[in-house]
Amino acid sequence: xxxxxxxxxxxxxxxxxxxxxxxxxxxxxxxxxxxxxxxxxxxxxxxxxxxxxxxxxxxxxxxxxxxxxxxxxxxxxxxxxxxxx
Amino acid sequence: xxxxxxxxxxxxxxxxxxxxxxxxxxxxxxxxxxxxxxxxxxxxxxxxxxxxxxxxxxxxxxxxxxxxxxxxxxxxxxxxxxxxxxxxxxxxxxxxxxxxxxxxxxxxxxxxxxxxxxxxxxxxxxxxxxxxxxxxxxxxxxxxxxxxxxxxxxxxxxxxxxxxxxxxxxxxxxxxxxxxxxxxxxxxxxxxxxxxxxxxxxxxxxxxxxxxxxxxxxxxxxxxxxxxxxxxxxxxxxxxxxxxxxxxxxxxxxxxxxxxxxxxxxxxxxxxxxxxxxxxxxxxxxxxxxxxxxxxxxxxxxxxxxxxxxxxxxxxxxxxxxxxxxxxxxxxxxxxxxxxxxxxxxxxxxxxxxxxxxxxxxxxxxxxxxxxxxxxxxxxxxxxxxxxxxxxxxxxxxxxxxxxxxxxxxxxxxxxxxxxxxxxxxxxxxxxxxxxxxx
Numbered sequence: 397x398x399x400x401x402x403x404x405x406x407x408x409x410x411x412x413x414x415x416x417x418x419x420x421x422x423x424x425x426x427x428x429x430x431x432x433x434x435x436x437x438x439x440x441x442x443x444x445x446x447x448x449x450x451x452x453x454x455x456x457x458x459x460x461x462x463x464x465x466x467x468x469x470x471x472x473x474x475x476x477x478x479x480x481x
Numbered sequence: 482x483x484x485x486x487x488x489x490x491x492x493x494x495x496x497x498x499x500x501x502x503x504x505x506x507x508x509x510x511x512x513x514x515x516x517x518x519x520x521x522x523x524x525x526x527x528x529x530x531x532x533x534x535x536x537x538x539x540x541x542x543x544x545x546x547x548x549x550x551x552x553x554x555x556x557x558x559x560x561x562x563x564x565x566x567x568x569x570x571x572x573x574x575x576x577x578x579x580x581x582x583x584x585x586x587x588x589x590x591x592x593x594x595x596x597x598x599x600x601x602x603x604x605x606x607x608x609x610x611x612x613x614x615x616x617x618x619x620x621x622x623x624x625x626x627x628x629x630x631x632x633x634x635x636x637x638x639x640x641x642x643x644x645x646x647x648x649x650x651x652x653x654x655x656x657x658x659x660x661x662x663x664x665x666x667x668x669x670x671x672x673x674x675x676x677x678x679x680x681x682x683x684x685x686x687x688x689x690x691x692x693x694x695x696x697x698x699x700x701x702x703x704x705x706x707x708x709x710x711x712x713x714x715x716x717x718x719x720x721x722x723x724x725x726x727x728x729x730x731x732x733x734x735x736x737x738x739x740x741x742x743x744x745x746x747x748x749x750x751x752x753x754x755x756x757x758x759x760x761x762x763x764x765x766x767x768x769x770x771x772x773x774x775x776x777x778x779x780x781x782x783x784x785x786x787x788x789x790x791x792x793x794x795x796x797x798x799x800x801x802x803x804x805x806x807x808x809x810x811x812x813x814x815x816x817x818x819x820x821x822x823x824x825x826x827x828x829x830x831x832x833x834x835x836x837x838x839x840x841x842x843x844x845x846x847x848x849x850x851x852x853x854x855x856x857x858x859x860x861x862x863x864x865x866x867x868x869x870x871x872x873x874x875x876x877x878x879x880x881x882x883x884x885x886x887x888x889x890x891x892x893x894x895x896x897x898x899x900x901x902x903x904x905x906x907x908x909x910x911x912x913x914x915x916x917x918x919x920x
């Protein structure tokens with residue numbers, strides 16, 4: 397991930413409701429996220445880092461629990477900057 | 482950082498300065514309309530990822546001799562399709578020098594360069610470009626007609642006679658307008674790629690290219706059975722290597738996408754090409770691959786949608802194209818919007834010329850003709866069984882079995898099909914289906 401430029405904003409553009417995740421049996425976000433930003437916690441929840449997000453949207457597409465992942469874009473000018481996309 | 486331009490209200494707001502948005506803005510500006518393009522990234526292309534090759538024939542009438550100014554990496558003169566298993570690869574390779582001279586065919590470009598270049602064309606024609614600004618929602622009048630967008634700038638509402646949403650595969654505006662479902666894993670694939678640095682002369686030696694010439698390889702059978710495929714494209718001094726996989730398939734597999742790239746890079750047919758290469762950038766992006774049948778309605782009152790936001794990427798196996806469809810749709814949207822403004826009717830009915838124009842050209846005709854292709858290419862038999870069948874058959878045809886005499890090819894086919902549990906009736910049915918889809 398050191399190969400990609402990120403302009404990290406102060407606001408988390410993706411918010412995960414770990415309470416919902418505790419009842420999730422698949423946790424597909426953990427393996428599907430191409431930036432590897434979802435980590436399962438020992439109590440069955442999910443820890444999420446928004447800072448190195450590619451803003452692709454895979455996580456909310458694979459999330460099987462409506463509302464567990466609240467997804468929006470980072471504020472204007474912030475987030476990932478692809479130079480060779 | 483650009484400033485919000487001064488007019489109180491515009492003829493049109495275009496959201497997203499990708500190929501669709503810039504093409505729409507270019508068409509509007511050339512028609513004399515006031516248009517502002519809102520881009521959430523710090524510059525056009527900064528949020529965009531593709532394979533990638535651009536086929537820019539669609540620009541011939543719009544930007545004459547575009548090839549003299551476009552920020553090209555390499556002109557694609559070789560196209561290969563590779564059918565792979567873990568230890569085999571069968572490649573069909575076409576090379577033609579015709580693609581290496583004007584008016585050219587495909588080119589590799591970086592989206593940061595290409596999208597910025599196309600946005601510059603719109604700006605030169607009179608469009609305003611506002612970067613680092615997110616369109617956070619739609620403005621509507623009392624009848625529900627879209628009249629602009631909210632942005633994340635203080636006091637940043639932008640009002641207009643209509644809005645053209647070119648805000649990409651996740652299009653929150655098309656979702657807000659009720660044209661797209663909120664989340665639909667089934668119609669999306671995830672593309673992940675590494676851009677690997679290699680000296681230009683090394684790329685030319687390894688891939689049999691002259692300076693300026695490029696190669697495009699599409700692969701099937703390299704994604705551990707997850708529906709999808711792989712790719713390799715040459716830039717001037719980098720090589721793009723990656724995979725595109727079904728989001729639903731990936732989610733169910735428990736396999737990490739970057740492991741699929743690692744597999745591909747280690748494949749015996751690929752590894753020697755990449756020896757000594759270092760990773761320059763790793764990136765990922767969703768692709769709307771549902772094709773014609775998954776496309777949303779393209780217009781609502783005061784609202785048009787184009788490009789990835791409208792699911793216009795063509796993923797038809799041997800043809801993987803998107804940027805050209807986005808440009809074609811953006812131009813049509815801009816022209817239809819301008820005509821609707823001239824008539825004073827920006828209702829969905831007044832904007833119907835957009836769809837008609839797309840139906841009259843390649844954008845919807847190609848998609849309609851190839852509507853069955855995404856399903857066929859991503860089918861389980863195509864992905865798992867036929868790749869093995871093809872590679873094993875070719876291997877046996879060319880394996881000399883002396884002192885045994887050569888077996889007949891039909892006999893080999895029969896034997897190989899049986900070994901992989903492929904039934905004749907499926908083979909025949911899929912053959913007919915393939916002929917029908919690509920007729």
